[in-house]
Amino acid sequence: MSIDPARELRAQAPVGVFDSGVGGLTVLRALAAALPHEDFIYLGDTARLPYGTKSPESIRRYALQAAALLRERGVKCLVVACNTASAVALDDLAREFAPVPVLGVVEPGAAAACAATHSGRIAVVATESTVRGGAYQQAIWRRRPDAVVATRACPLFVALAEEGWTEGEVVEAVVHRYLDELFAVPAGTRPDTLVLGCTHFPVLSPAIRNVLGAGVAIVDSAETTAAALVGVLDRAGLRRGGAGGAGRIRLLATDSAERFARVGGTFLGRPLDAADVEVVDL
């Protein structure tokens, strides 16, 4: 077997993960679980969140700045763990960062939806910008051209998740108001699969399940993005060996470390301390 010392060295570098805020920690959690020997640097652009209500131009500019910072930190691969940035800016990021591999969450989310649906009727909930851009619909149609895709922007889901209101009467009332137009339809036209097309939404899964009942598959991008990252690293020869890695996670934010730690714990699934978060400027 030939040994490429430069590649061996690059394989030691961390994986960069970028999100507009703390929601992408739901993806980081899945990545770290799937690749326990890799190091990760996570950057949340908390000073400028949310991206989901901003124009494509602003989203592109912010995403390129965030990715540039992660490149300076020497990442070997970039995961865009933000649906809005993936939907709007992935091509620009891939062009700018070639040959460093860039991986978004929209394609893995669409793959998960197509694997879960039987009827081909799929509902997608996401931010305004993601819905308006149509990236999910296109990614689903590339895999399954006969799919019927219904979409709905649910900006209040972001606010609920950030507030830590993940269950109860208020949450279910908001879920009803958004989802009834997608699901309270004649049985023959009801979607059998719901894609959570924003990394904030998985923390609302139990409330959404209560509203929809059984019989609808609820999927998100986290698991399939982790599987896709394993594939990307393997193909590039950049996966870290079992012996070497320590599974370190560095957290960077563009605003208050205290708030990142407080809100982020909900998404990462374990308590965070403000001292764990480095504040950076973009």
Next chain:
Amino acid sequence: MSIDPARELRAQAPVGVFDSGVGGLTVLRALAAALPHEDFIYLGDTARLPYGTKSPESIRRYALQAAALLRERGVKCLVVACNTASAVALDDLAREFAPVPVLGVVEPGAAAACAATHSGRIAVVATESTVRGGAYQQAIWRRRPDAVVATRACPLFVALAEEGWTEGEVVEAVVHRYLDELFAVPAGTRPDTLVLGCTHFPVLSPAIRNVLGAGVAIVDSAETTAAALVGVLDRAGLRRGGAGGAGRIRLLATDSAERFARVGGTFLGRPLDAADVEVVDL
């Protein structure tokens, strides 16, 4: 009567109004009604909203950048129509822009509360940053040292107002969840006045009124800020004569003109067109 030509000329200049987004249009509406002969330039920093969840350092930096742009446009006076920026950055803005007068919305809001209360028990709802900074409490205590002030951050109110969900079951459920801890208390300790300490909140007034019932005065900063602006302009000799002014309003935003127009109409109280909005960079 002596005539100062330089001052006469300065009086022709527009009043600058700054907010993190579209919420300050509720204040602009009151200003324009009170001063129909003045011209106004309104800047909404929509690319970086909301300010209410950001750190004091970021809020100060953004507010100074926004105010600098309005100064370049030659405003004769600056109204900070954003409670969060008023609460956190007013002293910095006043220092930076002297001798141009700078007026915030927290002091007028506190004055309105003190005029409305009989019992001296006042509740304030605002953003996280406004509540944490304590500016409302201090402004109320300066006027009425025996006041009992209860505060609550209500970030979901911002999301509801931006979404245009201003009444109905969901809105009232959110209002209950936030306000019950302030108002569902023994009668002798119940506030008799509620300050809407964020410019997004006045559009939710009818829903808040439904939840609280009669017997609680609901006040905001818009009317008292307009009265304060009249006083500031008069004292500085900068008020425009009845003959001259046309009451023009220019709207600037740092992100999507289309979204500003769509969401802003709710707050200004009349439909807006994207062509009315100039997009600027900060």
